Amino acid sequence: MYLCVFIYAMDKEQLIKALRHVFVSGTQGNIVDNGTLQNLQTVGEVVVVELLLYSPAMHIKKKAEVDILKAIHQYAAPKAKVKINIQVDVQEKPKTRDTKVPGVKNVIAIASGKGGVGKSTVAANIAIALAEMGFQIGLLDADIYGPSIPVMFDMESARPIAVHIDGKEKIRPVDNYGVKVLSLGFFAGANQAVVWRGPMATKALRQLIHDTHWGTLDFLIIDLPPGTGDIHLSLVQELPLTGAVIVSTPQKVALADARKAIAMFRLEAVKVPVLGLIENMAYFTPEELPNHKYYLFGKEGVQQLSTNLKIPFLGEIPIIQSIREAADVGRPAILQDNTPSAETFKYITRNTVNQLVSRNKELPPTEALRITTMAGCIAK
Numbered sequence: 001m002y003l004c005v006f007i008y009a010m011d012k013e014q015l016i017k018a019l020r021h022v023f024v025s026g027t028q029g030n031i032v033d034n035g036t037l038q039n040l041q042t043v044g045e046v047v048v049v050e051l052l053l054y055s056p057a058m059h060i061k062k063k064a065e066v067d068i069l070k071a072i073h074q075y076a077a078p079k080a081k082v083k084i085n086i087q088v089d090v091q092e093k094p095k096t097r098d099t100k101v102p103g104v105k106n107v108i109a110i111a112s113g114k115g116g117v118g119k120s121t122v123a124a125n126i127a128i129a130l131a132e133m134g135f136q137i138g139l140l141d142a143d144i145y146g147p148s149i150p151v152m153f154d155m156e157s158a159r160p161i162a163v164h165i166d167g168k169e170k171i172r173p174v175d176n177y178g179v180k181v182l183s184l185g186f187f188a189g190a191n192q193a194v195v196w197r198g199p200m201a202t203k204a205l206r207q208l209i210h211d212t213h214w215g216t217l218d219f220l221i222i223d224l225p226p227g228t229g230d231i232h233l234s235l236v237q238e239l240p241l242t243g244a245v246i247v248s249t250p251q252k253v254a255l256a257d258a259r260k261a262i263a264m265f266r267l268e269a270v271k272v273p274v275l276g277l278i279e280n281m282a283y284f285t286p287e288e289l290p291n292h293k294y295y296l297f298g299k300e301g302v303q304q305l306s307t308n309l310k311i312p313f314l315g316e317i318p319i320i321q322s323i324r325e326a327a328d329v330g331r332p333a334i335l336q337d338n339t340p341s342a343e344t345f346k347y348i349t350r351n352t353v354n355q356l357v358s359r360n361k362e363l364p365p366t367e368a369l370r371i372t373t374m375a376g377c378i379a380k
C-alpha cells in the first residue's frame, strides 16, 4: 500500500501541479509557467528540481527552496526527498540554427491577429532589450499596412544605402539603439504599401529579407503585418521562422484574431512553434490611485487563452502613458532604465529567450513552406 501511494505521489503531473503553487519574487506567474522551472525529474525516491533565477539575491534563492519543498510535501509527495539545483542569471545563448538568410541564427516573428494591439511597440522594445543583453539583433518592419518602426526608432528620415558584398548589391540596414533596422517605411512610396496586392507586398518583403546585408545576427525580429492572409503565408514560405510570438489585448475581438494567428502558425503545413503569448494593455493604473487596476479591455483574457491552448504566457504589459509617449518620440520605453515599463519588457524578453532555448532543444528547424496561398495551405 505504501509503495502504491509513493508511486502515485511521485507522479510528474502531480509534482508540476504542486510547483504551480510556487512564486519567485521579481517574476510574474508561477515557476512552472514563467520558465523559472528548467527541469524536473525523479531519481529513485528523490525529486530533482532545476531552476533558473535572474536574481543572485540569497534570500530569494532560500525562499524558493523552502517554498518548493513545502509545495511538494503538501500537494504531491509528503515524504519525498527534494534536491534543488539553482542556476543564477545565466543568459544561455540560443543554439544556432541554419536559416536561409546567411549569418542569421534565429528568426522570430512578432504577430497579432488584430491591428493596434501594440505589436510594433512590443517588437521594438524586445529588439532593444535583446541588444542590451548582448545579442546581435536585426529588426525588420514588415508591416505593410502601417510601418511604424521608423517613428519608434527616431529614423523617419533614414534612407538605407546600398553596399557591395561579394560582387552583389545589398541594402545596409540602419543602426540605432544597438539594433540593425530595416523598414518598408524607409522606401519611397511606402505610403502606397497599404494598397499593394499580395504578390507586390511579398516581392518587396522578399527583397528586404534576402537582399539585405544583415551580417551576423543572433536574432532577426520580424514585425509582421496584422492578420492571417496570404502575405503571412508567403513570409513563412520565405523564411524558416524559428518561432512566433503573439501579442494581443485581453479584448474579445482581439483574442478571436489572436486565435486565428495561432491557428495559422499551427497549420500542419506551417508548423512554426508559437513561443508564447503577450498580453498588452492588460490594465490601467492611474497615478493618483496606485493600488487600483482598471481592466479596460477585460481581465486576463490572453492568460486564459494561453492556458487553454497550452502555449506559454510570456507576460503582461499594462497601459502606461509613457510607453506611448516613448514610442512617439522615438526612444522606446525599454531605454528608460529602472522604470516599471523597462523592467516589464526585460522580463518578457528573458521569457522569450527561455522559450526559444527550449524550442531549439526540442524541435528540428522549421522547414520553409512550398505553397503560396492560405487556401492551398488549408487544403494540404
Ligand code: ADP
Pocket (backbone or CB within 6 Å): 112, 114, 115, 116, 117, 118, 119, 120, 121, 122, 148, 280, 281, 317, 318, 319, 320, 321, 323, 324, 325, 327, 328
Ligand atoms: P500595432 O503594431 O499592433 O498596430 P502599435 O505598437 O503601433 O500597435 O501600438 C498602437 C498604439 O498603442 C501606439 O500608439 C502605441 O504607442 C500604443 N501602445 C501600445 N502598447 C501600449 C501600452 N502598453 N501602453 C500605452 N500605449 C501603448
